[in-house]
Amino acid sequence: MRPGAPTARAESAPATAAAGTFTDPVVDRNGADPTIVRYNGHYHHLGTTWASHREMRRSPTVGGLRTATPTAVHRETVASRCRNFRAPELHRLDGPNGPRWYPTYSAGVSGNIDHQHVHVLESAGSDPLAPGAWREFPDPVFRRDAAAGVYGPGHNFFFPSPDGKEVRMAHHAHSGPSDGCGGTRTTRVQKVNRNADGTPDLGTPVSTSTVLREPSGTPALAGRE
Secondary structure, three states, X not given: OOOOOOOOOOOOOOOOOOXXXXXXXXXXXXXXXXXXXXXXXXXXXXXXXXXXXEEEEEEOOOHHHHOOOOEEEEEOOOHHHOOOOEEEEEEEEEEEOEEEEEEEEEEOOOOOHHHOEEEEEEEOOOOOOOOOOEEEOOOOOEOOEHHHOEEEEEEEEEEEOOOOOOEEEEEEEEOOOXXXXXXXXXXXXXXXXXXXXXXXXXXXXOOOOOOOOOOOOOOOOOOOO
């Protein structure tokens, strides 16, 4: 448990899992940094693979993910992006060709900060588990900006504004080029825009001295910093 984390009451698990129950872990191989999305009657699981492919599990129940056969839905062949597929997140959005799946993830050559970027794929149809049914954007959609003093941005998460009119992206980044995958990474938040064709535009990371507006619909509170 993390220092300072709230104490949770442990749930007792039965010796033998009955119908409608499950025990953790639900995914033990490639289970780090998980994303689980329910769609069309099934749970879909993505996790960090530490390799050059993205794999997905699908099951009608959460417990069934443990024994579900992982399917490699995308493999990377570009050398600069062929390591460390980490921290995926899966969204179904109305893109330029109608509803499509957009998984975002961090990837790059281990130990080389110049290639640790956020990447995004677009599905060719509505089934996220269809192997080979993904279009890869040719360039990283979010990368370091040395001029702004932002290095190694990645592991992003999207959330809506209070009024639902905007989307913000939380991500981590460093303030120095020599920092690694440790506790020096800090959480940052920026607004997500849309390109002319409807795809998400993550922009560029801003400096820590840039003053950012609160998400649309945030209530005015006295004493806010």
